[in-house]
Amino acid sequence: MTDFLLQLTLPFSLLLLLLLAVQRWLLNLFGARTVYALWAVVPVFLLAILLLPLLPVSIDTAAIKRYQVGMQQLADTVQSSNWLFWLWFSGVMLCIGWLLLSYISSSALFNRAKPVKISTVSVNCRQADSNSGPYITGLTTPRILLPNDFFRRFDASQQQLILQHELTHWRRGDLHLNYLALALVSLFWFNPLVWLAYRDYRNAQELACDALVTQDASKAERIAYGYALLSSTQQSPSYWWPLTHHYGDYNTMKQRIMQLQRQQGLSKAIVLGAVALVIGATLLLQQPVLAGVSKTQQLTAVTRIEPRYPTQAAEQGISGYVQVKFDVDAQGKVINASVIKSYPEQVFDKEAIRALQQWQYTATGIEHKAQLVQLDFELDVVQADMERISVTPPAPKKS
Template sequence: MISLLLELLLPLSLVVLTLLVLRPYLLTRLGARTSYALWCLVPLLLLCFVLPLQLSSNSTSAVMQVYQVGLQQAEQQFSTGSLWLWLWLCGVLLFSIAVLRSQLQLHKEKAAAKSVDLKSVQLESDLPCLLSHKTQGPYISGLFKAEILLPTDFFQRFSPTQQQLIIQHELTHWRRGDLLCNLLALALLMLFWFNPLCWLAYRAYRHDQELACDALVLANACKADKIAYGKALLSNSEPTPVSWQGITTHYGDLKQMKQRLQQLQNQQGFSKTTLVAAVAAVLVAGLWLQQPAQAASATTAKNEPAPVMRVEPKYPVQAAQQQIEGYVQAKFDISAEGKVSNVRIVRSVPQATFDKVSITALEQWQYAATGHEHKDMLVRLEFAMDLLDANIERVGVIPTAKH
């Protein structure tokens, strides 16, 4: 997993940095709707690298590689790759806890809220609305059962025109699928939490989402409605966010409000030409960056993939104490990205003594990406108290040189 994330880190950083640098120009010249739509280039570029571009796979390898495992590494606990994996998993866990906590707070807020009938006040809404005393500003929440949460003073603070425009703003989020887009953005941020550019991009993406929603709501609005909407934004701004919600949509804090008000005076349409051109450029760039891997795989299609990291199995303590030696023959598959999977034991002597440690180690092995899948790779691990034969390669616990 770590190797795949590191491979995606450079192209992800490049496209994110490009969007962040061009963002002021895009907002000024092309408008918020186009700027928001261009954030789809981020998952699109990642798909170009993740999805398999080669449909063919290599034939089964019948050559068995033999390695020896000695007692010298019986106390080895972690490889460098394992350490980075655990650090990444800790970050993912903390991120997941923060998201879960925010959703639990939202669930409690919705449970304490009261339902309100907008038809009684001559307002139109396709979604149910709730009044909550904890809500600072109206926002929509819920992926499968969407609801609009309104502050208790909603009907006193805003005029009827402002009320309808605010409701339309939240409905626009729902109709465009912004909540699902936010879920995807959170998933990417969780995977790449260690990249500071991703945090900057997430904040800019959420800001552009609100700007684009404003532009769509006021696309055909008169000047009076725009003024009323601007006053509603000012009335609803927050000096600092009360709580962080990753999936729901908020009107924004006071720092963002200035740009939102400025953007109301610079409404632009949606440039389909720019979006299509940008998507085409990303696809071409993705295919071009894949060419070296495709060329390498074409020349080595009939050869075995080169190992880049092999983790030595830990000699079982009980077997070492009883001076038990033996071997394990195993098969496994190698993905186009070089990741080992589907490890199974073919034969082991003594039976089941070294199986568990062998599977654990083999699952961490990494091979050079070839763009092709390799099925049923065969390996034999010799477990001995002392080195068996100088001609047999010893499994290394650090990345080894390519053959």
């Protein structure tokens, strides 16, 4: 897991850097709603990376190198711990713990608040005994928490616009998208760009929500809404949760007030174009780059770690094979290893991948794509000079 995340860090960081660098320029050019929608390229990129290994591939069986695995490496011990994995996993657990604590604390704050009835909305609203809020929360049903001076600080028009703002978050699914974003932050907690990106993503979310709420508002209503935002910058909330937005943040509020002066819709062409560009770039990066490799740059295995024969398979007299596709980076390290075929399925896969990831090849200075190897797990090792023919049972007939 850590190897995959580290390999993903560079292209992922470049994508986040690009989004962070152009966000202000795109905001002025296309508006808040388009900028917010452009953040969809982040999960699209990650999804494309995850789905690429599932695409069908044409395998040239003649190109598969075969290695025998005997019982001398019988797996009767627990796999040694990887300190890097446990460091990453500890960070993930800390992030998850922080988020759970925040959610529980915010729920407790809402439950302590006084219920209020607002005729214009059908959502459960409560008024806190502090200046926390306004914000909307909930997993399956929306709940709005209002600050203790909500009805004194804002007039009727401002109150309705603020409530519509919170309800718009719920209708668009912003809260659940925030859960997804925080899951990515937790996975990539070690990358500071992820934290910066999450901050800018949430700011873009608020700007887009303002634009949607006020798109049909009159000039007077926009001015009133701007005054409501301005008054919120003077308030320092007693609590702040990662799943809610800090209304009192001065820089965010200043930007939101400025954006009220311009109304720009959602440019679907720009968003779809960006998504297509990211998917295309991801596919291009995965293409083989060995067309011009000379013979002096061909791969040679320097170190091969033999897989351990699974104890249960040895006890049951099971033998089989695993075919693996992998890449070799410029330093000769095996990356992106994945099983393309195995028999019996799932019996030897884990040990084959574990061992193969420790193999070392000669460093050629370039990345070698789509290398193929077959590991034959056999109770009795066959002599190297003996001709071998693989025989597998036919697939069961469909009734």
